[in-house]
Amino acid sequence: MTDAEAFVRPFEIPDGSGERVAVVGAGAVGLTAAADLASAGASVTVYERGDAVGAGSSGRAAGILYDAYAEDVDVRMAARALARFRAFDADGGTEFSVTPCPYVFLARADDGRTGEAIAETAERMRAHGRDVTTTDGAGLRDRFGDALRTDDVGTAAVAADAMWTDPASYVSMAADCARAAGVGILTGDAVGVRTDPPGVVRRGGAVTERYDSVLVAAGAHTKRVLAEAGVPLATKPYRVQALVSRRPYDGPICYDATEGAYFRPHPEGLLAGDGTEAVEADPDEWSREGDEWFVEAATGVLDRRANYEADVSRAWAGLCTATPDRKPLLGAVAEGVFVATGWHGHGFMWAPASGEAVAAAMLGGEGVEETYDPRRFDGSEAFEVVEGMTVD
Structure with missing residues (x-):
């Protein structure tokens, strides 16, 4: 073949x-x-x-990959995508690979509305056969130790079948x-x-x-x-941002829904992102560089959520598309x-x-x-x- x-x-x-x-x-x-x-x-x-x-x-x-979706049609698409990612990794004929890593999404205790949404969403994910567990700050600490700061977490969910890749x-x-x-x-x-x-x-x-x-x-x-x-x-195309930090991070993929930011392990250390600009962008005229406000906000989230002192090597922007x-x-x-x-x-x-x-x-x-x-x-x-x- x-x-x-x-x-x-x-x-x-x-x-x-x-x-x-x-x-x-x-x-x-x-x-x-x-x-x-x-x-x-x-x-x-x-x-x-x-x-x-x-x-x-x-x-x-x-490069974050997961099948934790709440709607059946999305689950089917994401599960099929992950199956192919794994198959390409297992083929061994290319340099492509995936790294299994749990995906945590959480809300602070003072953000009850988002916490309720996480709990409801996780329940729907489980109904579609996804390996997703619901927990709180103490449960996260038991599972991931000091990789995340969890004392202010009210509700969290952990998707076991997530991965990341280049x-x-x-x-x-x-x-x-x-x-x-x-x-x-x-x-x-x-x-x-x-x-x-x-x-x-x-x-x-x-x-x-x-x-x-x-x-x-x-x-x-x-x-x-x-x-x-x-x-x-x-x-509508819209602008998002990400950065890479050189300091090691060996915790889970994490999306802080209260802060609206995510981070994951990266071969150089850590990748963090979001920085969404909720306005339509011109696909020909937009800044490819990460903004100072984004870098400041993202490194602040890393400090508060993971006790992580960032050493940023680069920051950039990309365009996503909304419907x-x-x-x-x-x-x-x-x-x-x-x-x-x-x-x-x-x-x-x-x-x-x-x-x-x-x-x-x-x-x-x-x-x-x-x-x-x-x-x-x-x-x-x-x-x-x-x-x-x-x-x-």
Whole structure:
């Protein structure tokens, strides 16, 4: 079995022999879909506006992986994604790996509303078969010792099946598998799309290349790419931030829902993030550097929650994409034209499943949940940007 076959098997995708397919965007989702499509026999070309694969949101992702969701459709997608992540790790043929690590989400004792939401959410997760336990500050201390400061914690939940990884290593692996399956990857090529018939517009509109189907998985640029083709999307890109600290941290992945911040182990020490700006961002004009206010806020959370004195080596920003109902847009938007966007920061986490599902749909199969059908919105909806890890 070749690396490309191992990438898609044992998941079932219809035979794509004879199909010509274009993928716009060489991030985690686009490359996963491309590798799956090519492994099923399709002839696939990937177009990436950046100078390298993973140049957009995928390269700036936090790399936290978990299946702890409260809704059944989300559980199915996340569980499938984690199964593929584990399978790629176990393959041994690439440098990609995952590190198992419990995921803790908690609220302070003086934040009763969030604590109640955590308890209710955890109960729903367990109802869907997730290994999630509910506890309090004392329970966290018994389990994790001094890794977290827990004296002010009122309610917490621990998801046992979580992991973390290096997003860049996944993108590199997916690109290698795609190329091994015969995918052509063109970088530095900002393209448009056509919907009738499906096609990709290159060289300032001078050349249109026809395809049987086109997938737009261009991150924050997805809305603009499809708008130019006359397809409106109900999405808004928004800015988030993260940092890396050089001091070691060997505790669990932690999301402090009261503070609205998360952190996890990192090969260099620790990665922390959020810094969500709840306003729509311009996908072409935005700051890639971490803000001073974010670094100050994040290091303060680390001090209060983990007694951790940060030694920040770098801080950066990335763009996530919001939708009115906080669910992704995944599937067809026109005959032969498909979209994958709108994960509220969970795009990398779901990439193996999202790419697989949309690849199957492009070849006439099933896989995309009806809940994620992009045509549930007409693109005119007014909505506010909501931080993706918020506990309802």
